Amino acid sequence: MDKDKRWMVGPYCPYTENIHSRGYYDFYKRTELEASQFIKDDCLTIQCTVGVLKTSMDCPKTLAQPLPLSDLGESYMQLLESREGSDVTFEVEGEIFYAHKLILATRSPVFRAQFCGPLKEENTRCIKIEEMHAPVFKALLYFIYCHVIPDLDSKCVDTIMTHLLAAADRYGIERLKSLCEARLRENIAIDTVVSTLAFAEQHGCFQLKSICLEFIGLPKNLKDIMQTDGFKNLKENCPTVIDELFKSVAQLRDNEPGIKELESFSCYRGVAHICGSAKRLLFRFLCTRHALKYMGESASIVNTTSVQAYLGSPSSQEYQSTKGAIMSFTRGLALQLIPRGILVNGVVSGPVLNPVQVVINPEDKITSLGSETPMGRAGQSHEVALCFVFLAFEESSYYTGQILHPHGGMIVNG
Numbered sequence: 001m002d003k004d005k006r007w008m009v010g011p012y013c014p015y016t017e018n019i020h021s022r023g024y025y026d027f028y029k030r031t032e033l034e035a036s037q038f039i040k041d042d043c044l045t046i047q048c049t050v051g052v053l054k055t056s057m058d059c060p061k062t063l064a065q066p067l068p069l070s071d072l073g074e075s076y077m078q079l080l081e082s083r084e085g086s087d088v089t090f091e092v093e094g095e096i097f098y099a100h101k102l103i104l105a106t107r108s109p110v111f112r113a114q115f116c117g118p119l120k121e122e123n124t125r126c127i128k129i130e131e132m133h134a135p136v137f138k139a140l141l142y143f144i145y146c147h148v149i150p151d152l153d154s155k156c157v158d159t160i161m162t163h164l165l166a167a168a169d170r171y172g173i174e175r176l177k178s179l180c181e182a183r184l185r186e187n188i189a190i191d192t193v194v195s196t197l198a199f200a201e202q203h204g205c206f207q208l209k210s211i212c213l214e215f216i217g218l219p220k221n222l223k224d225i226m227q228t229d230g231f232k233n234l235k236e237n238c239p240t241v242i243d244e245l246f247k248s249v250a251q252l253r254d255n256e257p258g259i260k261e262l263e264s265f266s267c268y269r270g271v272a273h274i275c276g277s278a279k280r281l282l283f284r285f286l287c288t289r290h291a292l293k294y295m296g297e298s299a300s301i302v303n304t305t306s307v308q309a310y311l312g313s314p315s316s317q318e319y320q321s322t323k324g325a326i327m328s329f330t331r332g333l334a335l336q337l338i339p340r341g342i343l344v345n346g347v348v349s350g351p352v353l354n355p356v357q358v359v360i361n362p363e364d365k366i367t368s369l370g371s372e373t374p375m376g377r378a379g380q381s382h383e384v385a386l387c388f389v390f391l392a393f394e395e396s397s398y399y400t401g402q403i404l405h406p407h408g409g410m411i412v413n414g
Helices: 030-035 072-082 101-107 109-115 134-146 157-171 174-186 193-203 206-217 219-226 229-237 239-248 259-263 276-292 317-340 355-360 363-368 381-392
Strands: 088-092 095-099 126-129 300-306 343-349
Touching: 072 134, 088 134, 095 101, 095 134, 101 109, 101 134, 109 157, 134 157, 157 174, 157 193, 174 193, 174 206, 193 206, 193 219, 193 229, 193 239, 206 219, 206 239, 229 239, 229 276, 239 276, 276 300, 276 317, 300 317, 300 381, 317 343, 343 381
Parallel strands: 088 126, 300 343
Antiparallel strands: 088 095
16 A cells, blocks of 8 residues: 555466465565655554355255165166066076076075086076975065065965075174074964974074074063974973073063973973083984974985094084094994894095085185095085985995095095
């Protein structure tokens, strides 16, 4: 500002693409400034103009547009129904289902191992699914694509939900398994709780199992449930569950209804305290005993054991002791069943690749599996499967009490 209070504007530098600065680029030397007319009463007045650029526009909230809901599930459902781009078909009870391998592999570790892993099968264009109903597999596909359970027939929803939980357990879809488990927990009743408990034990549904045990342990339910055929079958085939039931009702008083009747099964009370290998053996004994009711002459029993029963390992004694006991069980049972014409043999599997190993083991362990064998590699499932097929056919009629050893040339005693 000069002596007449007029602002003095010097050369101005605008912002451009080539000049990355803004303002005045001419500067006064101090001596010139002190001698200039801009100094008045030993003061210098500087005018600064600040401009603010708005990056967004304010508007009334009433004009804001709501965001659309996600239609990802609907899009995937349309893809499934249209069959567009499908590269795999499934045959279930004669019904054909079309699907996409990458979507299945993304949602299921079992499908991922089958389609993409080291053990991926060569011929996966058409896959036949055994031991599953077509409506259940359809609901399974629906959940894989849409992440929700479809609407089910109200007349048989509990039955389908039970089978759907088994399918989810089979293919490792944990969220579907949890949803089915929650639905079954809501519909527990006196006439279904025992079968639900056995099912929960089989498929590792611990929350569902806990609810069933609590429901059975209620004094008003216990006596009625113990009169059902399901409870009698549970007592015969699942003694470990009976022992857990004892624990769940241990807090009841001696004069509560049902307690005295339950004490008649006290012979099972120690079962839950035995080691894990004995539990697995007991399960095998009970299954064999039940199967023998329906087996006639020329029938075959083929057990699976492991090469660890012969080699031993300092880190897996429970596992190898179980496998050794299965081998002894096979030989003893074979002699016992010769008069009935039933053959009993076994297969000792060595390091064999299978989908379960691919899912639970790290990749470096999978790649080195079988390197200790004389053949220097792991076996494939189809190479071992022939042993089971042979022992199940009549061509093996002169074999009983024998153990086949498909494990890459490893020489073991016995």
